Amino acid sequence: MKLSVVIVNYNVRYYLEQCLLSVEKALCGVSGEVFVVDNASTDDSVSYLKARFPWVRFIENQDNVGFSRANNQAIRESRGEYVLLLNPDTFIGERTLRECIEFMDSNPKAGMCGVSMLKVDGSFAPESRRGVPTPFTSFCKMSGLCTMFPKSRLFGRYYMQYLNKKSINPIDIVSGAFMFIRKEALDRVGLLDETYFMYGEDIDISYRVLKAGYQNYYIPTNILHYKGESTKKDSLRYINAFYKAMLIFFRTHFAHFTIIYTIPIAITIFLRGAIEYCLNKVRAWSKKKPEVKSFKFLIVSDGRNLDDMKRIAERHRFQYDVFHSKLGDIPSTDVLYRNYDYIVFDTSRYSFGDILEFFRHEEPTRKRPLIATYIPSSKRIITFQGALD
DSSP, X not given: OOEEEEEEESSOHHHHHHHHHHHXXXXXXXXXXXXXXXXSOSSOHHHHHHHHOTTSEEEEESSOOXXXXXXXXXXXXXXXXXXXXXXXSEEEOTTHHHHXXXXXXXXXXXXXXXXEEEOXXXXXXXXXXXXXXXXXHHHHHHHTHHHHSTTOTTTSTTTTTTSOTTSOEEESBOOTTEEEEEHHHHHHHOSOOTTOSSSSHHHHHHHHHHHTTOEEEEXXXXXXXXXXXXXXXXXXXXXXXXXXXXXHHHHHHOGGGHHHHXXXXXXXXXXXXXXXXXXXXXXXXXXXXXOOOOOEEEXXXXXXXXXXXXXXXXXXXXXXXXXXXXXXXOOOGGGGGSSOXXXXXXXXXXXXXXXXXXXXXXXXXXXXXXXXEEETTTTEEEETTEEEO
């Protein structure tokens, strides 16, 4: 068997439904298997998805055992020459898996590869390529030097933005949202470190693969990752989880720098936590009612499923226009600059690859509408803010 796809789910059944639909199309012509490990979801994910995807192997946990442990459960049962760890809040193009397989087959020293991850406005997600977070590289990220000098090979190594986005390049760290791994490399270095409950496990396994003599790569094929927009990265929970993972990584691989990194990271956690606490107090004190926004959709349709998409927009009191197209046609890119919040594509009529290519852009020169997709099997429109029915 060529490929084993492993997806860990926790309460995101509609995102996962779309992800599995894209994986099913991408596996066409590929000898593969798909595992979904459910970490005790409470949204009826397993029963809902089992009925729709009988070819998927489900592993049901009674507790949330964390990302690393859940992935390891499926990896132990996998039979593929390659293993893909894939987030449920993604969708991939029809050629994504074949492009990764072709590259890895042609480069036996490649231990892992990652891809070009797009955010929901079609812009490039910087975490698609990262360098090893050594104490100095981490200092540059935490201090803001990485942001101030993103193209610098010295200060900007955390996100490696000096590399060409359109070219295959060697990188250090592959994102856990899409981590394509040679099983032989996993057998050599071991499974994911279960000390990491959330965040950091991708950095650790990538670094161990590098130290084993393999090279990791970035491949410029596109996927969508919703989490880049939807994660509340200023929340205290995220801050603590992120920096705790960083501490675990340093203690494992850079123990001789303990004093140097522990103090500034602890200070950063305290300051970020204090700032967030104060902001929450200010928000509570102001007691301002949140502004209710009425979104405007552009629905791209050849007529099929159009009534369902219009019904959803009307139910949520959203404004909408319809771009009438023939099957396979997509609107001109000047549509991107019109006054829409979302452009909605019917995934039964337009390929995931074409949707990604339509939204992809190099530089965010102005406000752009966000990606939205209609899933006929659930009769829902998927946005980064949730599934609308």
